[in-house]
Amino acid sequence: MIRWLLLLLGGVLLGGIVHLATIFFLPRTATQDAYSRLTPIAPVNRVVALPAPAAEKAVMPFMDPAFAEAVCRYDLASGPLKLTVPVSNAYTSVSFYTHNDIAYYAINDRAAGRRAIELDLMTAEQRSELPENEDVTAADLLIVESPTLTGLVTIRALAPEPALMPIAQNIVAGATCAKFNLPSKSD
Amino acid sequence: MRLLLGSLFTLLVAAIVGLGATYLALTRGIAFNSLTIRSWTAWPKTGTTDADPYARASIARTGRLPLALGDGVAFIARRDDIGRALDGRCDVTVSGVTPAARFWTLTLYKPDGELAPNLLNRHSFTSQEIVRRADGSFEITIAPRPNPGNWLPSGGIEHYILALRFYDTSVGVATKEGREIPMPALRVRSCP
Numbered sequence A: 001m002i003r004w005l006l007l008l009l010g011g012v013l014l015g016g017i018v019h020l021a022t023i024f025f026l027p028r029t030a031t032q033d034a035y036s037r038l039t040p041i042a043p044v045n046r047v048v049a050l051p052a053p054a055a056e057k058a059v060m061p062f063m064d065p066a067f068a069e070a071v072c073r074y075d076l077a078s079g080p081l082k083l084t085v086p087v088s089n090a091y092t093s094v095s096f097y098t099h100n101d102i103a104y105y106a107i108n109d110r111a112a113g114r115r116a117i118e119l120d121l122m123t124a125e126q127r128s129e130l131p132e133n134e135d136v137t138a139a140d141l142l143i144v145e146s147p148t149l150t151g152l153v154t155i156r157a158l159a160p161e162p163a164l165m166p167i168a169q170n171i172v173a174g175a176t177c178a179k180f181n182l183p184s185k186s187d
Numbered sequence B: 001m002r003l004l005l006g007s008l009f010t011l012l013v014a015a016i017v018g019l020g021a022t023y024l025a026l027t028r029g030i031a032f033n034s035l036t037i038r039s040w041t042a043w044p045k046t047g048t049t050d051a052d053p054y055a056r057a058s059i060a061r062t063g064r065l066p067l068a069l070g071d072g073v074a075f076i077a078r079r080d081d082i083g084r085a086l087d088g089r090c091d092v093t094v095s096g097v098t099p100a101a102r103f104w105t106l107t108l109y110k111p112d113g114e115l116a117p118n119l120l121n122r123h124s125f126t127s128q129e130i131v132r133r134a135d136g137s138f139e140i141t142i143a144p145r146p147n148p149g150n151w152l153p154s155g156g157i158e159h160y161i162l163a164l165r166f167y168d169t170s171v172g173v174a175t176k177e178g179r180e181i182p183m184p185a186l187r188v189r190s191c192p
Helices: A002-029 A034-038 A124-128 A162-173 B002-027 B053-062
Strands: A047-049 A067-075 A081-086 A092-098 A103-108 A116-123 A142-146 A150-158 A176-179 B035-037 B040-042 B072-077 B091-096 B101-109 B124-126 B138-143 B150-153 B161-169 B185-190
Touching: A002 B002, A002 B053, A034 A067, A034 A150, A047 A162, A067 A081, A067 A162, A081 A092, A081 A162, A092 A116, A092 A142, A103 A142, A116 A124, A124 A142, A150 A162, B002 B053, B124 B150
Parallel strands: A116 A142, B138 B150
Antiparallel strands: A047 A067, A067 A150, A081 A116, A081 A176, A092 A103, A092 A150, B035 B040, B040 B072, B072 B161, B091 B138, B091 B185, B101 B124, B101 B161
């Protein structure tokens, strides 16, 4: 009897390890996560407008239908990216996600405080290679450091009323995400 | 023989306990650091790099992109104020006031996160398009049939969930439960 109780206890303990291991490894094996869902429709380093979510037909679950949304699936292997997003009178935001769909940064139109949100996206390594030239750093540029080489940037514009959706769609259609060449140290 | 039987038993228990706990954790939406006010629950940390492993697993499994904390905070309600599951065949009201935010949206989803079909193709309200009372408070009616005022069609589905998202708000990780944050009440008005 005691023997079986001990075996049961061992099984429960081992089960705890199995549970933790599956929780930790699930994000690495998921094939239906947001990044994988967007991969077929979003080419690398380009802004692509996402189709508006409709009943039982959305690219991802839990999309907010009041927003026009575009995505830039980025890969920083070939260099940093420059992001520009025009802003509307309503609410516009840019959110950054790692390859595992974890949000690491977000900024909205009011925080950016200009007519357009302009950002440079790079890895920590690429940032450390930036020349310590005041012209570059003082160009009041916002630099976002990506913890991973690949990831997602979502550009979202709110349509406060359904009739204003075309304006919001125009805003996200005007967003760009493109490669730019860093000024090298020798310059 | 006893050794073999014993090990098999242990491994079987381990598999059932381990995988069962994982399944339950992911389907019941267990995540730490939740913020519950009335019937609304938010997980502000899920929208940051501090997201716990359960939140990460849930994000990967559902395929959603969490709302980044710098963008806004999403509150989810599955039940009304007295704990009944939200039923699309009933008339439910969302009334009161909300915490300060530049904009908010209220959206009705099926439990799997898809939008529910309805004839009007209306799935959400924004803070700017609702009709308010003189004191600034509002009432939204979620019902299968048309209602005067702010009517959000439920499409008559059996279960639904509501997402109340606040954009550009101070509600976040530092917000404590029980502190004075006004959230709208969720009440069932009538049920067939």
